[in-house]
Amino acid sequence: MIVADNETAVDLLYYEAVAKTVVRVVSDKSDQPLSVGVHGDWGAGKSSVLMMVEEAFRDDDRVLCIRFNGWLFQGFDDAKTVLIETIVEDLVKSRSGSQKVADQAKKLWRRIDWIKAAKKAGSYGMTLATGIPMPETVTDLRNIATSVLSGGADAFTAENLKAFTASAGSFLKDMEEDSTPEQMHAFRAEFEKLLEVADIDRLVVLVDDLDRCLPGTAIGTLEAIRLFLFVPRAAFVIAADEGMIEYSVRQHFPDLPAATGPATYARNYLEKIIQVPFRLPALGYAETRIYVTMLLVLNECGEDSEIFRRLVPIARAALQKPWTGPGLDRATLTATFGTIPDPIQRALDIAYRIAPILTDGSRGNPRQIKRFINTMSLRLAIAEERGFADELNLGVLAKIMLAERFAPEVFDAMARGAADTGHSAELAALEANATQPDGSVIAKSAEGKEPKGKSSPVEQLPDWPNVEWARRWASIAPSLTDVDLRPYVFVSRDRRGGYGSQAQLGELDELLQKLMGPPLLIRQLTTEIKRLNSVEAEQLFDALRTKVADADDLMEEPAGMHGLAAICQQHPFLQASLVAFFRDLPAAKLGTWVLTGWAGAITEAEAASAYDALKADWAGRDDNKALSGAAKAVAKIPAAKRGGR
Secondary structure (H helix, E strand, C coil): CCCCCCCCCCCCCCCHHHHHHHHHHHHCCCCCCEEEEEECCCCCCHHHHHHHHHHHCCCCCCEEEEEEEHHHHCCCCCHHHHHHHHHHHHHHHHCCCCHHHHHHHHHHHHHHHHHHHCCCHHHHCECCCCCCECHHHHHHHHHHHHHHCCCCHHHCCHHHHHHHHHHCHHHHHHCCCCCHHHHHHHHHHHHHHHHHHCCCCEEEEEEECHHHCCHHHHHHHHHHHHHHHCCCCEEEEEEECHHHHHHHHHHHCCCCCCEECCEEHHHHHHHHHCCEEEECCCCCHHHHHHHHHHHHHHHHHCCCCHHHHHHHHHHHHHHHCHHHCCCCCHHHHHHHHCCCCHHHHHHHHHHHHHHHHHHHHCCCCHHHHHHHHHHHHHHHHHHHHHCCHHHCCHHHHHHHHHHHHHCHHHHHHHHHHCCCCCCCHHHHHHHHCCCCCCCCCCCCCCCCCCCCCCCCHHHHHHHCCCHHHHHHHHCCCCCCCCCCCHHHHHCCCHHHCCCCHHHHCHHHHHHHHHHCCCHHHHHCCHHHHHCCCHHHHHHHHHHHHHHHHCCCCCCCCCCCHHHHHHHHHHCHHHHHHHHHHHHHCCHHHCCHHHCCCCCCCCCCHHHHHHHHHHHHHHHCCCCCHHHHHHHHHHHCCCHHHCCCC
């Protein structure tokens, strides 16, 4: 089974403590307006916390809880009115038998029409000094008019305008010719009155996925909360990555100075909106170990199994004070089950082995950990369908996947070395030297035998990037030196059945497909690429690199290379991986496209130096005259003239 990669009511991380705290804060002083921020990286569990908050208020008829997902309304012109309309509609539905609520809502709808007409930047389309509509507002009024005319835009005549004025006159005639601030105050007063006649103690609005919205949508939603809806009895719980919101502020207000005093304007803006911030911490070692154990048991046994149900309270008790131990207590498990069930025992063994590196590699992100476990389950399913599942050891598979996910260059070297015999000389040398304090490389294995395979470890090992990570990974049990790696490699790449790195992408898959497109399309994705956090950027890079490597003809530039360049431009820490990818491509089959146009994608000093060394190597090759000649010619061209992408 696959664990659903979305918000869940099954609390495997003891986020219930955060949710209960939010509920308590919201419930206290319910007559005061309140804004609470639930912050964390993508995949940290913010949506799950909101679900728990919503569940806590479900049976309280004095509290109306409304869920609003800004991402769902990404394509709407005005985020402010979408949020306001959603809240008013849900209020009316919750009190459908109240005529007072219906009458008060009608007044608010007229105010909302005014907001639509005067929605433009700062002044909402009006000059505060004169109240005269700006040209943009005139256009918006025309659009409102034509929307109620049966003949459409072509029928916008004097007669039809009169008809529109008659139908919308209650809005245009009855509304005072106030300035924008007065209109805002009037809306707030009438919204406050609506909460009063609805006879509720607290309106709780749960705002989710705001960090996935474009800057304009995110800022519009926050402004609607602060300017129009922040009244007594109203509380807003906003789930978002504060770093992404700060990015939205900088993009939406580009002319603001970088900072004022000790904090940036973006940070000050966010703190103005959010009164009470909560940040979900990244998982530590003990928490990761418990979480991995629970996911593995859930995968094997299912949510409704007796084993899993009895395990949940034990795990939650351990998560209450994770600093008191490294994970689930075996004594407690034995006392509960008598003999620890085999699924739990297997999960404990694997979690113990992989948790240290998985904690660092995933940066303690629950979604990344969950996708790792799901991908491992998919690969076991592939092996089962092909009839060789019995040949796979779960611990071995997990270790290999750690390298694939967090050090692709190590995995690629291992896979190449194991292609013929199933054993990698590079891997044998790495494991043999994993505990050597000086990092020296020896040619023999820990058993004193020559490593299996064709390549010399002395020649290959020093060229690996991030060798310290690799040595730490190699020290994890079980040893892979004497394992036939071919079945594991077979199920570990996209080309082998579609369950490789792309299986972990989730909602990033659409962006992956765009990055396989033409350069003009890719240039339009700059903002979207820049917004990726480092984990997502690396994940996308790995998936795209795999697709490029699958190309049948490398003499011509494969689709996806411009996408790799775009990712590296916005996330320079991946530039070394790009150069390593070039190094892994078969030089004898490479076209000259690898030599020029990469100036913008390889700017870091270390990566640029490695790229220059690689071009020098290509220049000396005898098996690809075209590449060799072009490399020699490029070496004579000043770097400033080589261009970028």
